[in-house]
Amino acid sequence: MKExxxxxxxxxxxxxxxxxxxxxxxxxxxxITFHGHLTPGGGxxxxxxxxxxxxxxxxxxxxDFIIEKISEKITSVFESIGAVLFLTIAVSGxxxxxxxxxxxxxxxxxxxxxxxxxxxxxxxIMLKVGLGLFCAxxxxxxxxxxxx
Amino acid sequence: MTVETIISFxxxxxxxxxxxxxxxxxxxxxxxxxxxxxxxxSLTFLLLQAPDLAIVQLVVEILALIILIRATVTRDSVxxxxxxxxxxxxxxxxxxxxxxxxxxxxxxxxxxxxxxxKVANYYITEGLGIKNNISETGAANIVSSIILDxxxxxxxxxxxxxxxxxxxxxxxxxxxxxxx
Numbered sequence: 515m516k517e518x519x520x521x522x523x524x525x526x527x528x529x530x531x532x533x534x535x536x537x538x539x540x541x542x543x544x545x546i547t548f549h550g551h552l553t554p555g556g557g558x559x560x561x562x563x564x565x566x567x568x569x570x571x572x573x574x575x576x577x578d579f580i581i582e583k584i585s586e587k588i589t590s591v592f593e594s595i596g597a598v599l600f601l602t603i604a605v606s607g608x609x610x611x612x613x614x615x616x617x618x619x620x621x622x623x624x625x626x627x628x629x630x631x632x633x634x635x636x637x638x639i640m641l642k643v644g645l646g647l648f649c650a651x652x653x654x655x656x657x658x659x660x661x662x
Numbered sequence: 663m664t665v666e667t668i669i670s671f672x673x674x675x676x677x678x679x680x681x682x683x684x685x686x687x688x689x690x691x692x693x694x695x696x697x698x699x700x701x702x703x704s705l706t707f708l709l710l711q712a713p714d715l716a717i718v719q720l721v722v723e724i725l726a727l728i729i730l731i732r733a734t735v736t737r738d739s740v741x742x743x744x745x746x747x748x749x750x751x752x753x754x755x756x757x758x759x760x761x762x763x764x765x766x767x768x769x770x771x772x773x774x775x776x777x778x779x780k781v782a783n784y785y786i787t788e789g790l791g792i793k794n795n796i797s798e799t800g801a802a803n804i805v806s807s808i809i810l811d812x813x814x815x816x817x818x819x820x821x822x823x824x825x826x827x828x829x830x831x832x833x834x835x836x837x838x839x840x841x842x
Contacts, residue, residue: 546717550803550806551801551802551803551806551807551810552801552802552803553803554713554714554716554717554803554805555714555717556714556803556805556806556809556810558718559714559717559718559721562718562721562722562725563721565725566721566724566725566728569725569728573728586832590828590832593825593828597821597822597825600818600821601818604814604818613815614811614814614815614818616799616811619800620799620800621800622800623800623801623802624802628800628801628802629799629800629801629802629806629807629811630799630800630801630811631810631811631814632799632801632806632807632810632811635810635814635817636806636810639817639821642821642824642825643821643824646824646825646827646828647725647828649828649831649832650827650828650831650832651725651729653831653832653835653836654729654733654831654835655732656835657835658732
């Protein structure tokens with residue numbers, strides 16, 4: 515991460531701590547999502563943690579740092595991809611009989627790849643919730659800063 | 663001390679901090695009191711053996727607090743009071759209490775790599791789990807298997823609600839108007 519303007523965002527202490535911790539926060543969100551069918555958590559909580567890691571970056575480095583990498587349009591597109599993916603999994607249940615039928619293999623309990631459609635559903639919900647909330651936050655921030 | 667006593671005490675604390683949030687003059691302190699309500703609610707969910715709900719409550723509370731702080735406290739400068747030593751002593755005591763309880767909680771954690779849910783232990787090993795949960799969905803977390811398999815249609819509706827909310831925010835808060 516290169517620092518263009520030291521004035522935006524918070525102090526150097528906050529920036530350094532953010533640089534060290536934000537990857538771990540993102541990893542924790544992914545962990546919560548991928549283990550949604552084994553331990554408490556799931557797509558919703560993991561998605562919100564992922565959105566919080568992006569918001570953490572915005573608060574520490576200022577919004578200009580983020581917007582040149584992730585614009586609100588890209589987050590909106592990824593949110594729609596998550597929604598369509600969830601609906602695709604739902605409709606693919608028709609291959610076995612009815613809406614949302616668990617047509618994939620069940621696997622061995624307590625393994626990572628078990629539970630049929632639950633893991634892909636969690637992944638799509640993570641995309642939808644995480645990037646959707648981040649998109650809303652970014653839009654509100656841009657709205658406030660455009661009024662000033 | 664039974665669980666009911668602890669929960670009653672936590673609910674009392676929750677009502678107290680909600681009243682404090684209403685009565686305070688300072689906006690930032692009010693938002694912090696609202697955050698205390700959320701954290702105590704998350705603890706209550708944890709004591710009622712609903713870890714999924716506790717995680718979601720805590721995480722969404724943090725997001726809502728960040729948005730509230732950004733919305734309310736944009737230009738207000740914090741005015742430091744004269745009681746700096748008192749504040750420092752209270753902060754130190756708080757940090758020590760937090761670290762002490764953290765250490766004693768970490769000792770209680772299950773060993774690394776044990777995936778079994780304590781809450782759902784009975785369900786998986788002896789209860790209906792062998793017949794229904796494991797063989798039908800293959801998922802160890804019963805809450806996950808309900809919200810994403812048995813009642814996945816509800817989750818689809820919930821996802822649609824969130825999608826519409828974000829769509830509304832994008833439509834109303836658009837910064838650049840469309841050019842002709």
